[in-house]
Amino acid sequence: MKSINIITASLACIGSLSAQTTIEKANQPQKVTRITSSADQAKIDNAIAKVYPSLVRIHVVAETPKDGRMQKIGGTGSGTIIHPDGYVLTNHHVAGEGTRIWVRLSNKVKVDATLVGTDPQTDLCILKLNLDQIPADMKPLPVAKFGDFKSLHIGDSVLAMGSPAGVSQSVTLGVVANLEMIIPGGQGTTQAGERVGDLVRWIGHDAVIYFGNSGGPLVNLKGEIIGINEIGLGSLGGAIPSDIAKYVTDELIKHGTVRRSWTGLYPQPLLLSGAQKQGVLIATVLEDSPAAKAGLEAGDIITHFDSVEVNATAPEHIPLFNKVELGTPVGKTVDVKYVRDGKQLTTKLTTIERSKAKGADLAIREWGITARDLTDRSAIRRKKKSTNGVLISSISKTGPVAASKPSLQPGDLIVKVNGTAIKTLKNLTDITAERVAGDKSDVKTIVEFERKGQLLASVVELNMQPNSSQSAAAQKAWLGLQTQVLTRDLATILDLKGKKGVRITQVIPNTTAAKAGLLAGDIILKLDGTVIPAERERDANIFESMIREYPADESVELAIMRGTEALTIKCPLETAPTPTKEFRKVSNDVLEITLRELSKAKVDEAKHDQGVLVQRVESAGWASLAGLRAGDVIVSINNKPVTTLDMIEKELELVEKNKQDYVVLFIKRGNFSTFIEIHPIWKK
């Protein structure tokens, strides 16, 4: 079975690393590379020495749109310092969408980094290290150099360097297996809507790589970068050749982007049954694209593009054609020679700039959506004449948009809000801010949107608040203990055959039950002289139910067996604590957590003498990313002890107001305590 893996590592997979690597090793074919002499070993040592110091392990927080919010994901990858000014080359899929990036140098020092530019089309990106944080012993920065991809041969020894699974910088050895590796079937990895295989033919090699090696260099024995590891295809690793990597690096450093031409034609290899044996077959010409305007059609066979003879008889040839087409200077008018119905024809085609495949996503909490602008290409794909409108990329199932009728869906294009045309995401966020100014809630707003050619309208309640028609439970009598049913089997073995009742499993501290001397293990047989008719598992609620019959200020007499001793204990009842679902809760939208006070009715919470309980941690939020879990008890925040919900609410307001870089929580989790550093990115 064929499998293609992008070899980045997410933090989530590190937990299962040990088992996976063992299996991976067991499945690896025997390596053919042999070090036969000390001279060979010396070459390897020399190559490692040249590149290893420049290796960095990259840590990234990226945000991806899902369920109406931007989910935060932590991950690691590899990179190489390729310029003394602190430029680092890695994969787009490692750091190209990172909202926070930092690296560990080879000497383990942590250095912050920023994104210089990214190129999803080749899955490459450039970072820049914060030079102020570079330690003296790393100055000048060690820099690795590019080698000549064209000098590489199948069978050459190569070294894969990087940080598999987020471990520190590591090296594996293998041989080049393939110099024009594609992913069979025309499939490939897609980055930000771009198919990497459209331009890249990978260097296939068998140096072991793993998740986290992504972005790390493939190095020849001269100690030069001849590829950037990106994918795994079965037992082979796939590296982006250094000629592409060097070009993209230079462009990104100079311009922050890689400009390419776009024509709107999509090629495929010539058909085996076709009469024409040379050229490139056009599979698709998008409407309104430069290629369509030039009169090209699906089925035409291009023989020359801008005077360059082009040919694609096999899938491996397609990236070569794309290189010519996409590499044409933007806006250049080129001659295209092509064959249609056996006749050789020529047309002039003026390329336009290849826009991004899709815009950047943004969460709009008031709507419960993530959305993005259209780009020229995404507009054409939707058969739109302009980029006007905002595309919904995901919705919250419990948000305002989901509650509207008809509800908006991912893929819908918002074109008007309350009669105002929405051309861009900024239009939408501006009008939203106006409508909810002053933190207004449930603001009814008419939205018009396009779906499959229809122009639909709906009413969305912006900033919709949860319905408050949730009633409180009536206050009832309660005993601060937990019980289990005295089953027939249990009764028999405890020499209480034929008796019914409950066994105390836990006495909640500081309750009247605890003060009356009730103990775990006591068996309650009667309540005020009445048998407790519990003898099966399903009778679990009977005792509690009987207690609830009493006024809360009464006392009850419990007939108890403690071991072999029969006791009668009089115990005052008390009012049942408020159910936790009725507790006041504090939600923080930035950290994405919900907090409440500790319940005295729950033993695991009652044992804490201070703190507030973390009731909910939204997955893939900042708090979740830092490791906070539901059930944790926050004892202090930024070194200030927390005793009430009001206290932490005020502290969180302060954190938000000051846009603090770190929020340090001291928490208790079961019998352990730990510090958690939450490191949010504050949006403007």
Next chain:
Amino acid sequence: MKLKSLFKFLTVATLSFGSISVASADSDAEALRKVYNEKKASVYGVKGILKLNITFNGQAQNQEAPLWSNATCIGDGILVASYASLSPQLGAGRPGLEVTKELEGLKLINAAGEEFDAKLILHDEDLGLAFLALDPKGENAAGWKATAIDISKDVELKHLDTTVNISRHNTNFRYQTGVTKGSVATILEKPRKSYQIIGASMSAPCFTTAGDFIGITVASSSPVAKGQQPQAVTIPAKYIRNLVEQAKAKQAELAK
């Protein structure tokens, strides 16, 4: 069971408590009509939307179900109803099933079809009672005029005693009040005094032939009868009285 069919089952099984069939025989229709005419204005229709988020073995689905019930005015803007008719038990104890409920757009409706916003303020799951209050910030709140029934008396019923049971119909019957002559079939002493009254309607009040309030009919699940369908029982006035103070306290919070 597939998720979809489970949802259907839950809805059908739990949202439609029917009334018990009506007894026949007529002894003193005029006296009964007098009770009906005196009390009917205190019985309101209740409508709303029950929004459900149902997660079954990891698959989630949202559902909305319209609700219709009755509530009886027992004080200044406070009404009592059957809790199960407003917040039905859904799939309790079924492994892998999690249901969260939210009640939206709760409205009280009188015979003229006038609607008043209301809130559910208190419930007692043991008794099966729910307390509603007129939303003082709601639309039409100023036009609210209701006569509360007197719940201060305790009445003792015997088997086969006649009762007057009043309910309000939904939109199909233009919100008109209906009345049946009931009969006490069962008297439950434990865990608390309650009655099974033939002819009583869910969430609606029952009165003696003298016009004294007996109680509200609710869906009751005995803790010892797990897994069985809830039964319709009439909860006497004294249990309702015990909760009125708590309901008033919650009602006061609505005005804040």
